[in-house]
Amino acid sequence: MEKNKIILDTSAYSAYLRGNSEIKLSIQHADEIFLNPVILGELLAGFIMGKSQKKNRAILEEFLSSPRVRVVAIDEETSERYAVIVNHLRKEGTPIPTNDLWISASAMQHGLKVVTTDSHYLKVQQIITQYCQVDDS
Numbered sequence: 001m002e003k004n005k006i007i008l009d010t011s012a013y014s015a016y017l018r019g020n021s022e023i024k025l026s027i028q029h030a031d032e033i034f035l036n037p038v039i040l041g042e043l044l045a046g047f048i049m050g051k052s053q054k055k056n057r058a059i060l061e062e063f064l065s066s067p068r069v070r071v072v073a074i075d076e077e078t079s080e081r082y083a084v085i086v087n088h089l090r091k092e093g094t095p096i097p098t099n100d101l102w103i104s105a106s107a108m109q110h111g112l113k114v115v116t117t118d119s120h121y122l123k124v125q126q127i128i129t130q131y132c133q134v135d136d137s
Contacts, residue, residue, distance in 0.1 A: 005031060006033055008035060033069045039103060077109055081126070082102060
């Protein structure tokens with residue numbers, strides 16, 4: 001049976017911490033959970049700007065220590081995928097934020113489903129996206 005491998009977008013990680021039930025379920029059912037350096041950078045920048053930097057870093061470190069969680073590198077192959085996605089979106093006239101292009105490229109490279117609360121990932125035809133509505137539960 002094929003493994004359920006996901007990459008959590010920054011928005012999905014944040015929504016997970018706020019208790020989003022759909023994202024919690026996705027994480028529970030995932031065999032492997034991935035982040036990349038772009039996601040980590042966005043999270044760390046958010047922590048620095050927030051009021052609970054130490055607490056948020058500790059929660060992230062605990063999350064990253066799970067044997068199911070890995071950080072994938074961004075390398076030359078990721079750059080090739082990035083170029084394909086950027087070119088396609090430009091031709092379609094549907095650009096998305098640069099950081100999300102890199103997250104999409106990692107997903108494409110490693111065959112990962114993007115779990116996100118950002119609907120613009122749905123424009124990236126080269127990846128599988130699980131778009132989750134933000135709820136207040």
